[in-house]
Amino acid sequence: MIIHLIAAARPNFMKIAPLYHALKREDWAHPVIVHTGQHYDMNMSDSFFEDFSLPAPDIHLGVGSGTHAEQTGRVLMRYEGVLFEKRPDLVVVVGDVNSTMAATIAATKLGILVAHLEAGLRSFDRSMPEEINRLVTDALADILWTPSPDADENLIKEGIPQHRIQRVGNIMIDSLELMREKINAASMTNHLGLEPGKYGLVTLHRPSNVDDPEKLRSICDLLAKVGREIDLVFPVHPRTRKNLEKAGLAPVLEKASGVHCVEPMRYIPFMNLVFNGRFVITDSGGIQEETTYLGIPCMTLRPNTERPITIHQGTNRLCTLEDIEEKLRKALNGRAGEHRPPEFWDGRTAGRVVESIRSIDRTEIV
Ligand code: UD1
Numbered sequence: 001m002i003i004h005l006i007a008a009a010r011p012n013f014m015k016i017a018p019l020y021h022a023l024k025r026e027d028w029a030h031p032v033i034v035h036t037g038q039h040y041d042m043n044m045s046d047s048f049f050e051d052f053s054l055p056a057p058d059i060h061l062g063v064g065s066g067t068h069a070e071q072t073g074r075v076l077m078r079y080e081g082v083l084f085e086k087r088p089d090l091v092v093v094v095g096d097v098n099s100t101m102a103a104t105i106a107a108t109k110l111g112i113l114v115a116h117l118e119a120g121l122r123s124f125d126r127s128m129p130e131e132i133n134r135l136v137t138d139a140l141a142d143i144l145w146t147p148s149p150d151a152d153e154n155l156i157k158e159g160i161p162q163h164r165i166q167r168v169g170n171i172m173i174d175s176l177e178l179m180r181e182k183i184n185a186a187s188m189t190n191h192l193g194l195e196p197g198k199y200g201l202v203t204l205h206r207p208s209n210v211d212d213p214e215k216l217r218s219i220c221d222l223l224a225k226v227g228r229e230i231d232l233v234f235p236v237h238p239r240t241r242k243n244l245e246k247a248g249l250a251p252v253l254e255k256a257s258g259v260h261c262v263e264p265m266r267y268i269p270f271m272n273l274v275f276n277g278r279f280v281i282t283d284s285g286g287i288q289e290e291t292t293y294l295g296i297p298c299m300t301l302r303p304n305t306e307r308p309i310t311i312h313q314g315t316n317r318l319c320t321l322e323d324i325e326e327k328l329r330k331a332l333n334g335r336a337g338e339h340r341p342p343e344f345w346d347g348r349t350a351g352r353v354v355e356s357i358r359s360i361d362r363t364e365i366v
Contacts, residue, residue: 002088003031003357007057008038008075008099011286013048014267015094015117018174018350020054026354028107032088036075036099037062046237047266051179055207059086062095068098068129075102083110090357093137094118094171094305096130096285108140113360117171117353119144120151121285121306127208130285136308145353147171147289148309148342165308169344172289177347179268186272188296194231196276206283207221209301213247218321219301220244220252223281226325227258231283233273235265279331281324288316297331297338309342 003023005016016033018062023031037055039045044346050103059082078187083091091107093100094117107114119138138144138155146152147170155165175184188281189196202223209218223232234253237246244250254263265273271290274280275278277299280287288307291298299319310316317327344352 001029001090001357002086003029004034004059004078004086004091005031006034006036006091006093006099007093008036009050009097010039010044010264011284012094012097012100012136013045013054013055014175014286015050015171016092016156017048017052017354018171019052019092019117021178022350022354023357026358029354029357030058032086033057034079034082034103035061036103038071038075038097038099039302040064041238041264043239043264043266043358045299051182051267052175063099071098072102075099075229077107079103079106080110083107084313086151087142088112090115090360092117093141096121096133096137098129098133099134103313104137104140105285106141113143114141115143115357116141117145117146118147120146120148120153120155122154123304123306125304128270131306132353133335143356145356147236147344147349148307150308166352166356167337167344168356169349170243170289170293170342170348171353172286173293173341173345173352174347175267176271178291179271182268183271183275186269189276190235191269192262194233194260197278199231199233199277200279200281201273201277202232203237203282204234204283204289205239206302207239209283210237210240210243213243213249215321216240216243216247216249217252220228220249220256222321222324223259224252226281226328229258230278231258233260233262233277235262235270240315243264278329278346281328288314289345291315293341293345297328299328299331313340313342315339 007016020031021030061078091114104114143166144165209267281299288310292310298316319327
């Protein structure tokens, strides 16, 4: 069975890695990595292949940066060409980036089976490009592998037939468990001159936070203020870096005492900082999940989340610029409370996905 695994951007690489390795162990499966090239820097892409022991992609579409239509259009055209030639038996897309949606459209239009890993998540906020990608991908994909019961419910409400939906759990926890030993050994705090448990980690890259110069200035002011009380490590995403420079805000952070801006980090050192951090300030989806699994307070600078289970069952709190300091203080002063990772966030999701693929009966899906 020829199975294309579509990887495009930073959060995708760690999602396909456990699945690739699990499929590689099966004699009936031939996994093929397709890199669309949406992310292309060493730190945003290549390092993840090295760290997760993934081979170089079998197919590289080289789409690079661009507007949403440009990026989506290039993946559609280039991947369609690949599909004409290779005719895989199954295309697996992950997450919610532009390439996820584009690969799904290209494959379903050619009648090729598509499965979406991390299906059913909804922020109900259509101003987020990722929400549009999620809606289109889930409307078209044949098999929807979900991480949590809320995702199943969202799909049912959208009229997706139950037999297409399978709850398999959270693949990001597989990635974390796969790398746990190496993450523990990474001693990043020494390297940065920090004490374990005495710093916060910051990641911000969503257009809604970093594209508006005024909002970005307020965020810089907030970080400078928090940094006066506790060290902050901020690996700066390329989108954020570009916008900081455009708005002339880079010096505000450089001058802020206690704020350590660094390049985007590789998975292992980054997760070592998460493991040892006191808290996280973020707008990332994956980090809301990882902190929930690890029981670390997470301040999410967004009005909504497509991962509500991280709030109900986890350590995540939605914040605004106005209330984040108060919520942070409460989280740091409060008792950690009982911490219970959601069902199937157990490091065994890749195995469940492999079983699901093994049992595919094409006649039932259509
Ligand atoms: C994309 C995804 C988002 C995901 C994020 C993780 C979409 C719509 N968004 O957002 O869901 O959470 O990736 O990082 O698909 N750039 C580089 N080097 C790179 C990659 C990008 O310099 O390796 C620059 C690009 O030139 C671009 C900017 O970073 O200007 C943003 O990249 P883009 O892929 O458009 O979106 P992200 O913000 O990374």
